[in-house]
Amino acid sequence: MNSYRIPEIAKQYTDYDMIQIHTDLPDFPELRTRLLFAFLNGSSKLSASSELFALATSLVQLALDTHDMVIASNDIKEKKAARSRQLKVLAGDYFSSRFYHLLAQAGQIEIIKQLSEAICEVNRLKMNLYIKMKQLKLTAEDYLHQTVEIKSQLFLSFSDLMSDTYEQDWPDILRSFAQCEIIFEEIFHIEAIASFRGSWAFWHILQHGTKEERKQLHAEESDQTKVRTLLHKYNIKSQLYQMLDTHTKQLQAIVQQLDSDKLISELFHIGEPFLRFLAKPSKVMEEI
Known part of the structure; x- marks a missing residue:
C-alpha cells in the first residue's frame, strides 16, 4: 500500500517565493484529500492511481479556495494589497493548470472530465449560496448543509469509481x-x-x-x-x-x-x- 505523501508533493506547486512573500494561501485540504486517498488506495483497481487522483483533486480544491480569497473590489490602490490580490488570482489559475497537466500527461481524460463537471457544480452551488446570503434568506442549518455540499463536490466526483463495497x-x-x-x-x-x-x-x-x-x-x-x-x-x-x-x-x-x-x-x-x-x-x- 502506498504511503500518504501528497502534501509534500504539492509543495513543489505551492512553495514559490513570489507567493510566500507577497500573499497567503488557504489551508491545504488535508482531511478530504487524505480521505480520498485512503478509499482509492484501498481499491485493487485504483491503488496505482490513488496518489495522482488525490493530488490532482487537492490542487483543484486549492485553486478554488485561493480564488475565494480574492477581494471582489477593484478599488484596491495600496500597492502591497493589489499585488497580493493579483497573485491570488494567478496562483489559483496556476493550480488549476497543474491539475489538467498532471492528469492529461497520465492519459486520465475521463478524470479531467469528472473533475471539470464537479467544478461547474461547485460554482453553481456557490452562486446559489451567495444569492441567498445577499438576500439574507439563509438559516444556520441551510448554511451548514450547503457549505458541506460545496466542500464535498470535487471529492464526490469519484463515487462511481469506488468499488461496489464502498460506493x-x-x-x-x-x-x-x-x-x-x-x-x-x-x-x-x-x-x-x-x-x-x-x-x-x-x-x-x-x-x-x-x-x-x-x-x-x-x-x-x-x-x-x-x-x-x-x-x-x-x-x-x-x-x-x-x-x-x-x-x-x-x-x-x-x-x-x-x-x-x-x-x-x-x-x-x-x-x-x-x-x-x-x-x-x-x-x-x-x-x-
Missing part, C-alpha cells in the same frame, strides 16, 4: 467528515470578528435574534463588543461544541460498519483532531 459508504462518510471539519473550523474562527459575517454564528443569531439584534447584524461594520455579547448570549461556542460531539459520534458509527479494519483504522486516524479536541471537554468548556 454507498463514500458519499455519507465524505459528507460527515466535511461537516465535522466545518464545525471544527467555526469553533476556532468564531473569535475573529472579521470572519463572523457569513459564519454559522451569524446566520444562527440572525435567525433567532431580536429585531434590534438583527439590525446590528445588518450594519456594514460590526461592533466587536456587541458581536461578542451576542456570541455569549446565544452560547455559540457551546452549541458548536455540542454539534461537533454529535456529528463525530454519528461519523464513528458509520465508519465502524465498514468491513475493512485497515480502512477503519485509517479513518479514525484522519478524524483524530476531532477526537482529541472532544477528549478535553473541561478545558474546552472553560474557554467557552
Whole structure:
C-alpha cells in the first residue's frame, strides 16, 4: 500500500517565493484529500492511481479556495494589497493548470472530465449560496448543509469509481467528515470578528435574534463588543461544541460498519483532531 505523501508533493506547486512573500494561501485540504486517498488506495483497481487522483483533486480544491480569497473590489490602490490580490488570482489559475497537466500527461481524460463537471457544480452551488446570503434568506442549518455540499463536490466526483463495497459508504462518510471539519473550523474562527459575517454564528443569531439584534447584524461594520455579547448570549461556542460531539459520534458509527479494519483504522486516524479536541471537554468548556 502506498504511503500518504501528497502534501509534500504539492509543495513543489505551492512553495514559490513570489507567493510566500507577497500573499497567503488557504489551508491545504488535508482531511478530504487524505480521505480520498485512503478509499482509492484501498481499491485493487485504483491503488496505482490513488496518489495522482488525490493530488490532482487537492490542487483543484486549492485553486478554488485561493480564488475565494480574492477581494471582489477593484478599488484596491495600496500597492502591497493589489499585488497580493493579483497573485491570488494567478496562483489559483496556476493550480488549476497543474491539475489538467498532471492528469492529461497520465492519459486520465475521463478524470479531467469528472473533475471539470464537479467544478461547474461547485460554482453553481456557490452562486446559489451567495444569492441567498445577499438576500439574507439563509438559516444556520441551510448554511451548514450547503457549505458541506460545496466542500464535498470535487471529492464526490469519484463515487462511481469506488468499488461496489464502498460506493454507498463514500458519499455519507465524505459528507460527515466535511461537516465535522466545518464545525471544527467555526469553533476556532468564531473569535475573529472579521470572519463572523457569513459564519454559522451569524446566520444562527440572525435567525433567532431580536429585531434590534438583527439590525446590528445588518450594519456594514460590526461592533466587536456587541458581536461578542451576542456570541455569549446565544452560547455559540457551546452549541458548536455540542454539534461537533454529535456529528463525530454519528461519523464513528458509520465508519465502524465498514468491513475493512485497515480502512477503519485509517479513518479514525484522519478524524483524530476531532477526537482529541472532544477528549478535553473541561478545558474546552472553560474557554467557552
